[in-house]
Structure formats: C-alpha cells, structure tokens
Amino acid sequence: MNDLAELINDRVARTIPPLAFVVPDGFHALPVDVTAEERSAAAQEFVRGLYPEGDTELWDSAAPYYEHVTATMATAGLAFSALGIFGQEGEGVAHCSLTVAFLRSSHTDTDAAAQGTLATLAEDPLNDARRLDLPCGPAVSCVTLRELALDVEQGPPAEEQPKLVTGQIQVYVPFPTGPYMAVFTLDTASMRYWGEFCDMVTAILQTLDFTA
Template sequence: MTTAAGTAPPPMSFNTPEGFFVLPLAGAAEDRAERAELFARGLYSRGDEEIWAPAAPYYAALGEFLADGGVTYAALGLFSTADTEDAEGAEDARPARYEASLGVAQCAFTLAAVPTDQSDPDVAAQGLYALLSQDEYNDVDWLDLPCGPAVTRATVSGYRLRPELTGDGEERELLTGEIQAHVPFPRAPFTAVFTLHTASMDHWAAFRDMMTAILHTVEFPGPAEA
C-alpha cells in the first residue's frame, strides 16, 4: 500500500500495480541522491554504470522539482506488451522476464493534494465536473468510488515531430494521453489530484482501466485510524 506524504492534508492511501517504480521525493539532498541511485538501478535493471551514473542525478533533481511543486507521490510505470510465450521463465516457477525489445508500455503517474475552499466532497466534485465539462476536448466522467465521489478528465494531444527527430526522416505526429482524477477529501478542504500521462497510445484503454482500478483503492482513514 502506498501512503501519500505531506503534513497539511490528512493522510490517504492507495494501491498501485506491479511495474510502478516510485521516484524519491522527500528527504535531504544526500538521502534523495542515494535513493535516486537505487531508483535508477531498479528502473534500468539490465543496465550498467554507464546508464546508472548519469540517470541517478537526473532523477534526484526531478524528484526535488516535483516535490517543490506540491507533488507528494510520483512513479514511472513500465509494463511489458510481450506475449506470455515470449517471456523467460514463463513455463516454470520463476517470475516471467521480458526483453524490452519485445515491447514496453510506459506512463508517468503523480499525486498532489490541492487545497480548496470546499470541504463537502459532493459539492466539490459537482463543481469540478461543471468546470471541466466546459472544455469540449475533455472527456469528463463522474465516479462513485468506495471513498466518495470523484471526477476524471481524459485528453489526447498531438504534436508534430520534425523530420530530423524521427528515425525515417519523415515528419510524424506524436500522440499523448493524459488522465487526471480529482478525488475530494471527505473531511478536509483538499482534493487529491492523480495524473497519468503516456505516449503509449496503443494501450490507452488499458491505462484508463488501470487508473480506474487505482482510484477504487483510495482510502481516507478517519481520525482514529490515522
């Protein structure tokens, strides 16, 4: 179980699937650098020092940047798109391992607790739904979660890639998708904002299902449980 950090908003928890690599955010610079090195080694488990050495300070700086911006949880998700028969160890008791060349879907996932002027979760969710629905490019949904109401917004954006940035020298369009879920805290004027961003659009439906599954695990413990 993953617990969101932070002293201002009340505690909350949620579950994430296997394949999420949690980016170190809090702590002193030295501690964050050490944990960023472990993060890089876990993310690039088949790499070596040539990959890990430059990656670690990058992720340490990224973690500091996100934390300064109010993000309390951040992770990179890597999921194999290979068929089961392509996995090493799939026919015995060992965990299946996949070559990245067989296909990997990626996403970035963050959580921030945003202060609001509304402590009633239903009123807050209704206001969010009305606001987000004003943009015709937003695919807005209302969710009744075990923890209370939530509003999700899904968008797809396209970017033109110049020929020099593509492998075949032809201009291409890069599509990216973002799913943002707003879950009002039930007993405090805060909204938990989950954001999932991906360029693996062939698996867009799977990422939307994954976000919904994560949201159904969100819990806000009462004062006696916190």
C-alpha cells in the same frame, strides 16, 4: 500488499489529512519526499530499481538525471510521482507516468465539490469530463488526448510530418476529511495500450482510503 504499495502508503500517510492507495507492480516511485541531502543516494537507489539488469556505468549516468527530475517534482509540491514500465509480448514496453498532488479546497461537502469541478472542466470542449462514484466518495475524471507534430528536419511537408498522440487521465477526488482535493494524473504516449492504462487508473481509484 507489495513492498512498493507499502512504501507509497507510508509516504502518503505522512501528509495531512491522510490518504492511502495501492498501485500495480511495474510502477517505480521517485523519492520525492526525501531531503535535499538524501536525494543523491535516493536517486542511485531508484535507478537500480528502474534498471535492475543495468550496470554501474548505466546507473551512474542515469542517477543525476533522475535526481534533477525528483528535485523538480518535489519543488512542484507533488506528494507522489512514479514511472510505470510494463513489458509487452515481443519487443518494446508500455510506459506512463503517475503523479498525485494535493490542492487546498474550500469545500465542506464532497458532492458539491465534485459538481463544481465537473462544471469547470466541462467548459473546455477538449475535455472529456465525467463524474465518478468511488467507494470513498464522489470524484471527477477528465480525459484529454493531444496530437503533436514531430519536427523532422529535411523531412516531408508539414502535413505529412509524423504525429505523436499522447493521452492524459486526471481524476479529482475531494477529501471527505478536510478541505483538500487529491489530483491523480496519468500521462502516456503508449496509446496502443490506452485501454489498459484506463483500467489501471480505475483499479487504483478503487483502493483509495482516507482513514489510513
């Protein structure tokens, strides 16, 4: 298990009830679990890991932005938040964000919780909602693709404006050990690598452990 995975498991294990999982190399976890007093120093450490070949000028300019992002994520109640950056052959990188949130649920049976979640998500015709059977129990995935028009001033007509396509994968996993629902969310605009990101989420879900 790599150092990042151990760090993630340590963070998640402090929640109630416990949940552990492993992510691939390339994810950089935001310090959403630190105190407000620790946040500035944690952001400095984060940007050094995110930009290992950077310099003091880059780190000092980027740290306040990620400190603000971390504060926003923590306020939103996220248990885990990370940026995924993966180098590709040639120029450019593939990037995504991964978050995990815990929601309170009234379920007493994981199968019933999954069925109810699937029925709710399937009501939206834009959702591709499906049941999953994971090693840890039932879950529900929901895939949504969005096309956004980029507003280019003095550009071509609206129908010819460039489009940005983004994809989101959400997976709802009922806790078998308590009335909670784990929600994994991966967002990306690197749609060229959509298949790889889908495989990545599948691999992460295979590592879920509610007995950590």
